[in-house]
Amino acid sequence: MPEHRRYVSTSLRVRITTATTIIVLLVLAVGAAGFVLLLRSQVSRAQSTTARQQAVQLARETEADGVLPPFEADEVIIQLQRGGHVVAVADDDFAQVPPLPVSSRPQVVRLMGERWAVRSSRVRLQDGVVQYIVVARSLEGADDATRSASWLLGAGVPAVSLFVAALTWTVVGRSLRPVEQIRSDVEKIGDDPSGRIVAPPGRDEVARMAETMNHMLARLETARHVQQRFVSDASHELRSPVAAIRQHAQVALLHPDATTLTGLAEVVDTEAARLEELVSDLLLLARVDERRSVNRQEIDLDDLVLAEGARLRALGVRVDATGVGPARVVADIALMTRAVRNAVENARRHARTTVALGLHDDGGHAVLRVDDDGPGVPVEDRERVFRRFERRDDSRDRDRGGAGLGLAIIAEAARDAGGSARLDTSALGGARLEMRLPTSG
Template sequence: MGRRWSLRVRITGVATAVVLVVLVVGALAFLAVLQSMSVAAQATTAAQQATQIAADTRATGRLPPFEADEVVIQLQRDGQVVAVADDDFAGIAPLPVAAEAATVRVAGQRYVVRSSEIALPSAGVEHVVVARSLEGVDDATRAAAVLLAVAVPAAGVFVAALTWIVVGRSLRPVERIRADVERIGDDPSRRVDAPPGRDEVAGLAVTMNRMLGRLDQARSVQRQFVSDASHELRSPVAAIRQHAQVALLHPGATSLSGLAEVVDAEAARLEDLVSDLLLLARLDERGTLNQQEVDLDDLLLAEGARLRSLGVQVDASGVGPARVLADPALTARAVRNAVENARRHARSAVALTVRDDGATALVWIDDDGPGVPVEDRERVFRRFERRDDARDRDRGGTGLGLAIVAESARVAGGTARLGVSQLGGARLELRLPSVHD
């Protein structure tokens, strides 16, 4: 049904069906209560008449006359009729002696019966039995049933029409939003016209515009990323082809070892770039990786020892114990990238610091290089973003190192930012939630 009928039709149908069920049940209950109360009222009247006639009969010694087409009055003794108040009912069989209301049929019509006892001087007992016709009650019940049989469908039609109109008016802004989204197509720069007010439909339009904005931004970032990645991937391939063509056309211009050296260097650069791209793609797809407890101090001390082996002056006196919950391989990669970034820009010295304040593990990687201008401190964490003074192939890398640092901090629940080092250069700061035994 959900595929065949519109939401407007389904809401109208469900609302009308619910109202009709409630009205039908209510109508049946009303008719039952109406009939029950009417019968009870006739039974009460019959009981009062039986009591009054019994008193008159006891006082006069005979049954007083009473003529009415809807009332049968009998005087019974030992189950036999000894007198009737109206001779028109003389041939009726004895009615049941009923202390409580009882319903019987007399001449094809329903009557409610009540009785009252008369004690005789001879120790015998007589009963005055009064039966009142329920024809009026049945007629009133039938009239009410006919009225409800007309009123209930009419009410259902009214509810259906009202629901159809109200739902249509309520869904009209939604249809406009759908049409706007349909017209947007492949141009996410367009937006939905939000209806006035602050209701749910207006909130839907606002949310839709925010989503379109995020899609537009993501699309722009993706296009820029693909463009940058294509450029970066073409560069080493072009360099390899260039040296290979020179070797083919001018064999004496280069040696086999020189060509192999160039191919090896460019292939290594291409491998690093592809590895970084695959890592960022996995982070984009999964968000979090293999979370384990990682000792940051061990990673920083190992990187400090590696830099010293390369001839860099390293101060690791500020490295203290700190443990975080993160992916070990990704965290090690991020620390390596951060330290390599400091080594590339340092003039002579790098300082490593790790602190734990009980809730946050703080990592500082300082260098004494030229530093990073304030306007570039956020931009350099974007993918393939490099400062103009860092675009040299031997020094600048691919522009993904700090992006991996930022993504590593994000998936671990922390942040990464650049500031000013006490050594005069740049300070890369990582803040990660710490864990304790």
């Protein structure tokens, strides 16, 4: 595998793993910091509340007895203050501690290298003298718990992040493995759309992508075969009139007495007209294939049909247009005009005496029928003749059958307008060409 190909896959794996790890690390770090701060606040608040309760209880006892009761504890300082001076202490070990702050709100002071939560309560003696019981409780235990939690989380957060990184790296690698296999299969297929991708098991997004790509390759293969056949048929049809012109020209050059200038001109004019018609049809179909029918507009379909009926009458054909009613459709004007003409011309070529035209609105669809009293079309050929360059065996003569693009253009025009075209048996005994097109209303 080329190195740059491997780098693309690996870099995606690295980016996903890195992004996931950074996000997890940030979330865990913020959560750990919040937990440590909350733990420190809650433990400190608990010590402060205990100090307040002790201060109130000692204040009641002092008011009753007039003296501060003794209390010995290494983590509790109890002072009786008057006028900002220490009058007594519950434990002589803390006799040298300076007066603690007296306040109605919780306070934290630093003494002897530690933090202490300080609370106080007022004492009113019988002689009216106001004193204060001040209790300070050590926060060393709270600080130890906070430090332990900090160390634990400080080690745990990176460890969890590394675990997530390893897990993400493994999962992403396994997830991208089918994608890499699909890429490798596509690279092996190259320019040959007949190959297929091996779809991974399951119904996840990657498996569905592989199925979609196989469907795309199948459509490309079909389009390639159609294009190859189209090019082959088109080249054959284009060579035929050119060959006919050259043949008559060479006869005129080698045997001047065998032909006349008028006869040569008639042949050239006829074959050039056929060549021009064929090229126009090919260009029209090419535009339809490229989805370039941008001239869609509302069309009075009955005007097109009646105009073609009048043209046939001028050629001496008996035309029955009594069944033509009003109908409006949205279509490419050039494509639809050519389709209507092809339908009428197809009926004229095969009709014995009469061509019947019909058009009516059938509840949201304009139904166009072109009937003739000719030999009709066998059931087994009614779908095949709509293909490009397809002609029935009894229509191989160029003067009658054309190049096999007339019905193909009709089918494409119907599909382009959102409708359909089909062949059936007419009431006159011949063929009926029917187009169903959505109306503009």
